[in-house]
Amino acid sequence: MKLRNATAEIFIPDGQPVAGALQRTTHLGVGAHQDDLEFMAFHGIVAGYEKRSFTGVTCTNGSGSARTGKFASFTDEQMMIERRREQNRAAEIGRYAAMIHLDYPSRVVKDPNDTSLREDLRQILAATRPQVVYTHNPADKHVTHISVVLAVLQALPASHRPEKVYGCEVWRDLDWLPDERKVLLDVTGHDELAAKLNGVFESQIAGGKRYDLAVVGRRRANATFLESHTTDKATAVTFAIDLTPLMGGGGVAAYVAGLIDEFRADVQRQLTR
Numbered sequence: 640m641k642l643r644n645a646t647a648e649i650f651i652p653d654g655q656p657v658a659g660a661l662q663r664t665t666h667l668g669v670g671a672h673q674d675d676l677e678f679m680a681f682h683g684i685v686a687g688y689e690k691r692s693f694t695g696v697t698c699t700n701g702s703g704s705a706r707t708g709k710f711a712s713f714t715d716e717q718m719m720i721e722r723r724r725e726q727n728r729a730a731e732i733g734r735y736a737a738m739i740h741l742d743y744p745s746r747v748v749k750d751p752n753d754t755s756l757r758e759d760l761r762q763i764l765a766a767t768r769p770q771v772v773y774t775h776n777p778a779d780k781h782v783t784h785i786s787v788v789l790a791v792l793q794a795l796p797a798s799h800r801p802e803k804v805y806g807c808e809v810w811r812d813l814d815w816l817p818d819e820r821k822v823l824l825d826v827t828g829h830d831e832l833a834a835k836l837n838g839v840f841e842s843q844i845a846g847g848k849r850y851d852l853a854v855v856g857r858r859r860a861n862a863t864f865l866e867s868h869t870t871d872k873a874t875a876v877t878f879a880i881d882l883t884p885l886m887g888g889g890g891v892a893a894y895v896a897g898l899i900d901e902f903r904a905d906v907q908r909q910l911t912r
Contacts, residue, residue: 640740640757640762640766641761641762642724642759644743646742646857647739647740647759648742649737650738651737652691652737653691659688659702661736661765663736664687664692664737664767664768664782665690665692665693666687666692666693666695666769666771666772667693667763667801668693668774669696669773669787670695671771671786672783673697673722673723673726673832674726674837674840675809676773678837679727679774679877680773680852681824681829682795682826682877684735684832685770685829686691686816687734688733688785691735692736693733693735693736694735694738694739694763695730695737696739697726697738697740698791699742699745699783700722700744701718701719701721701741701745702719703715703745704718704842704843705847706793706862708845709840709845718869721842723740723841725841725842727739728839729839729840742757745783748790756786756790757790760794761794762765762792764796765799770772770803771801771805772795772801772804772805773805773879773883774804774806774807775787775873776788776807776811777789777806777812777891777892777894777895778806778811778833778882779806780811784809788806788882791900792888794811795888797887798907804885805822805829805881806881806882807879813858814878816880817902820880820881820898821865822880822881823873824877824878824879826875826876827875832856834851834855837854837855841853855875858875859874861875861876
């Protein structure tokens with residue numbers, strides 16, 4: 640692969656040759672920022688753990704991160720170095736096949752006229768040919784996250800498409816989805832691994848954002864509040880939207896609007912019964 644940015648990096652935690660490492664991929668996560676993968680694509684990390692078959696992609700360079708405490712005086716350049724170091728450490732702990740840093744500024748990712756990210760993702764998808772892809776959900780409220788999911792959907796090749804594409808929770812949960820529309824990604828029994836991965840990102844935790852606690856709490860809440868009249872079948876669940884019908888990138892807005900309409904109709908039906 641010839642990635643667009645000279646500062647892009649492909650990190651292989653177990654030191655295997657790049658081509659062979661990428662070919663191990665069965666589950667691929669594409670996130671906007673460092674730590675997004677561990678929060679939204681943990682299901683894929685668990686699925687690939689034993690065979691080192693999860694590959695992660697982080698699209699942005701981390702320069703815009705909030706910072707306080709011991710990171711308060713960090714320059715953008717220092718923060719970029721620290722966040723990449725943390726992400727590579729997570730890849731080691733999670734036994735990833737590969738960790739790919741595309742190193743784009745957020746402004747490039749959000750520019751609808753710049754196709755660089757899309758072209759990099761096309762190369763990555765062709766090299767990895769994953770069975771399952773995890774990315775952000777298109778109802779997220781973070782503009783960079785939305786830009787990434789659109790780029791992923793547009794980059795999926797017409798041939799060798801994955802079996803499933805999931806849009807996962809980060810900056811908006813998916814509890815509002817009608818139950819029959821929720822994809823339930825059960826990660827019960829992997830609390831220790833989750834804690835290790837989430838705790839790696841000290842620059843964010845020390846920066847005043849307790850993502851490590853919030854993500855685990857959301858998974859537990861999803862499991863408990865899913866059904867009101869049965870005991871819990873799981874203790875940790877991530878919700879996702881099935882984006883498989885959107886491979887190719889068309890009709891995303893109408894698809895999400897349709898899901899919102901279903902939610903509205905369900906609320907109205909309950910109130911008027």
